[in-house]
Amino acid sequence: xxxxxxxxxxxxxxxxxxxxxxxxxxxxxxxxxxxxxxxxxxxxxxxxxxxxxxxxxxxxxxxxxxxxxxxxxxxxxxxxxxxxxxxxxxxxxxxxxxxxxxxxxxxxxxxxxxxxxxxxxxxxxx
Numbered sequence: 460x461x462x463x464x465x466x467x468x469x470x471x472x473x474x475x476x477x478x479x480x481x482x483x484x485x486x487x488x489x490x491x492x493x494x495x496x497x498x499x500x501x502x503x504x505x506x507x508x509x510x511x512x513x514x515x516x517x518x519x520x521x522x523x524x525x526x527x528x529x530x531x532x533x534x535x536x537x538x539x540x541x542x543x544x545x546x547x548x549x550x551x552x553x554x555x556x557x558x559x560x561x562x563x564x565x566x567x568x569x570x571x572x573x574x575x576x577x578x579x580x581x582x583x584x585x
Contacts, residue, residue: 460484467523470516471495474571479520487524487582491537492516493574506543506575510550513578518554521582530582531560537577541566547576 465480465487473479473490480489494502494509495516503512521527534555538547544564552559560580570577 465524467520469519471497485584489520489580491577491579493577507546509576510547513576514554517578526582531580532583533561533581535579536564537567539575
């Protein structure tokens, strides 16, 4: 099986020893995307702004692999506080309109850099 690392120029640099995504056969597996501004490396202010930035970062990673949001079949959303679920759903729905991908959403004890939102995705080349 062919495996290819994807590094997106328009997404923030990885904060650890990993790549933005890995393409294996016809499937792309993204690393978790935080709400980091790609130019400053700083987290956006608040969970809603972080969600928007993280989803924009996810779009940049997908684009670097020649894919888009319509190619996403599964996402996992990590929240620092499940009380933000409704606000996140509203933002998420603006990015994934129509037939949204399968999704899991979990509250976690802590996210890297004190983030409030993180998203990872699996996409398939069509």
